Amino acid sequence: MNKIIEKEYLSPLVFKLVVEAPLIAKNRKAGHFVIVRPDATGERIPLTISSADIERGTITLIVQSVGVSSSKLSKLERGDVILDMVGPLGNATHIEKSGTVLCAGGGVGIAPLLPIVEAMKAAGNRVLTVLAARNKDLLILEKEMRSFSDEVIVMTDDGSYGTKGLVTQGMEMLMQREKIHECVVIGPAIMMKFAAQTTLKYNVPTVASLNTIMVDGTGMCGACRITVGGKTKFVCVDGPEFNAHEVDFDEMLMRLAAYKDEEAEAYRNYSMKKTV
Amino acid sequence: MYSEEYIASQRAEQWREDLRKQMKAPERTKKERLHMPELDPNIRNKNNEEVNTGLSIEQAVAEAQRCLDCVNPTCIEGCPVNINIPAFIKRIESRDFAGAAKVLKNTNLLPSVCGRVCPQEIQCEAKCFYTQKLKKEPVAIGNLERFAADYERNSGSISVPEVGVSNGIKVAVIGSGPAGLAAAADLAKFGYKVTVFEALHEIGGVLKYGIPEFRLPNEIVDVEIEGMRKMGVQFENNFIVGKTDTFDGLRDQGFVAFFVGSGAGLPNFMNIPGENFVGILSSNEYLTRVNLMGAAKAEYDTPVQIGKNVAVIGGGNTAMDSVRTAKRLGAERAMIVYRRSMEEMPARKEEIKHAMEEGVEFMVLQNPVEYLADKNGRVKQMRVQKMELGEPDASGRRKPVAVVGSEYLIDVDTVVVSVGVSPNPLISQSLPQLEVTKWGTIKVNPETMQSSILDVFAGGDIVRGGATVILAMGDGRKAAEGIHQYVSLKVLRS
């Protein structure tokens, strides 16, 4: 179990793992995630199930190396085993035919967006997708997104590919052009904050998938809590998707930085160990 | 549960009579209760070693001599699982320590755990003849229980309970806390093929992720789990029933009955302003980071904030475990903030005493009303309101009422909220037909622990909403019995 069957780099920092997990593959839906612990001293981190193959009994994870745990995962090769993996967790995305759906993904947030784009299309929606990355090299899954979307717009910060500009500019262009019935955004918290402000202007109901810090992923610890519509919610069991217009993104940004110093130090130590 | 006749017949055994004659009652009652040897408070509050170091053989025998082997051993009534207390204590007195452990294990799967964590002062020891009639310190039943169990474990020859002939029938146990472990052990004894499914990567429930090393070393739990593996019990960690697979999925795999011991995992918060600031966390998160994830050890990746001024809100065992953990992580001030008075504090008396010795400050009759943070959203102060005790409420406890105009600020950089837990809704969400109470606990028949779904039984905190290790284990055993009856009838009928 949890054996890595395939590994592939999608960009210099983002890699794809196809992992053996027949039960999770069978029972997962778009929007679900798993919690993995790379090794016996590792931490538990959440990762979205990007796709699954029931026949092969595998799930696909797409991971961006940002700190110790994601770097540890990046060191695993085909044939290696992820020590612990549990799921599928969270609530599945609410998928229905609502007409035209705008899906916006930023950075590694494009990975969790992929199964949603696929499901939205399968439900009979017209799907418009905006993908945003810092530059051309960091853009992932464009081909897959194109295969499920009616239209894909690519935005890069530096203009090295697609249109130069922020994700919100691409979204606005589409919302001005035509009537959008629903919007899904996934990406860094700061991007989701501005994306939510943008869709509010156009009165488009918007769902955001929140990537808070987690420990157990089963509602036991409250590390993932966040204020939505003035109430405290646990992202792992009440989410991870919420009405983006009600999420207190400033609080989320603040909470994401809770262990910034500890994480930075851990990463320094880890990188030093690697080099000796 | 043993009948009075059985207890009396055991008491009438020749060796017990001889033992009673060896020392006269007044000589026994003259002896003072022996106190558990402990590590020095100023050393132990900087390490994670077990605080109570255990009775020596001579101390245990001497303490066992205090027990009068009463005609009417009221202590047994005080134990929620009715351990035959004099029967094991008298074996200690006669130096048959392995025999004492065996008596314990007849009723209690984890005596080494209960001896350490049971609130004896309100259970067995409260009903001891010494407490009730002599108004003296009770026989140290818990310490002796721990002694016998530790003796057996350290002797290296732990007896693995006999398992019935395998009947090949599959039963699923959900959750590996004390309730699940007790149910699994008994089901294995009946001959079932038992699989325990556990959501976390470690087996043991609260015994692992909640109760700290300095009170209950993980190794002790692991030895017991090893014993259960030898009995043929299978453990599947990283498996959430209702998510990884459904009840129907497991039924298709041939599981004919389920025991749900999923615990009361959801932490409560107070919903006061500022409670989501950085540095404010539930005791579950705090203890999980340290106990399950090894956050305080350099080689582990999971971080934990090392607070200078740590306030723990609450007065239960969880609060004591959190505040003593904070002290060990290096807090300069580790404070308990509790809205009632010392008398009402629900934690075990021994934990309160230990916490005081270790330098924990107790701020009672006080309650936080708001948290204040710095510009990065990190908590820096809390506003506290003084309380006084008013008239007793329906439960008979005096209700705390706020003193008007009494608010003041305390500097804090870490706050651990420890104001209770709610049942984990994972199971009820995946079984919509399951009847639950308005608090979310599973409704069961108290005799059989059967829920409204015939093949689903439940016990422990998911039924009681937060209780004790021994009550959870008692439920697990009762449910194993209930499942055995249910399956036997079903198999007979089909």
Ligand SMILES: Cc1cc2nc3c(=O)[nH]c(=O)nc-3n(C[C@H](O)[C@H](O)[C@H](O)COP(=O)(O)OP(=O)(O)OC[C@H]3O[C@@H](n4cnc5c(N)ncnc54)[C@H](O)[C@@H]3O)c2cc1C
């Ligand atoms: C429901 C959910 C689904 C997720 N799905 C994916 C996924 O499919 N692929 C993927 O690569 N990541 C995903 N994440 C984020 C992923 O869990 C974090 O990137 C990971 O925990 C980082 O661990 P680390 O030890 O490598 O880095 P750390 O050392 O923990 O952090 C390194 C840096 O990343 C920042 N950071 C930490 N956690 C997060 C976070 N949750 N979001 C944004 N920044 C963070 C820190 O502030 C720090 O600056 C998901 C998160 C959630 C909650």
Ligand SMILES: Cc1cc2nc3c(=O)[nH]c(=O)nc-3n(C[C@H](O)[C@H](O)[C@H](O)COP(=O)(O)OP(=O)(O)OC[C@H]3O[C@@H](n4cnc5c(N)ncnc54)[C@H](O)[C@@H]3O)c2cc1C
């Ligand atoms: C910090 C702390 C200190 C305590 N101190 C004491 C003490 O000193 N004395 C005392 O008597 N009691 C104490 N208690 C209370 C005692 O620990 C509990 O009453 C007891 O553990 C309850 O046992 P349980 O088996 O019902 O549940 P738990 O021990 O909570 O175990 C439940 C297990 O089920 C798992 N689970 C949940 N849902 C699923 C699912 N769907 N699929 C698979 N697995 C699942 C959970 O991950 C968990 O491991 C303390 C509790 C805490 C938190």
Ligand code: SF4
């Ligand atoms: S199990 Fe607990 S209550 Fe029962 S005798 Fe042992 S310590 Fe006392």
Ligand code: SF4
């Ligand atoms: S009541 Fe006390 S003295 Fe009597 S048998 Fe029980 S432990 Fe011994």
Ligand code: FES
């Ligand atoms: S991650 Fe622990 S409650 Fe959500």
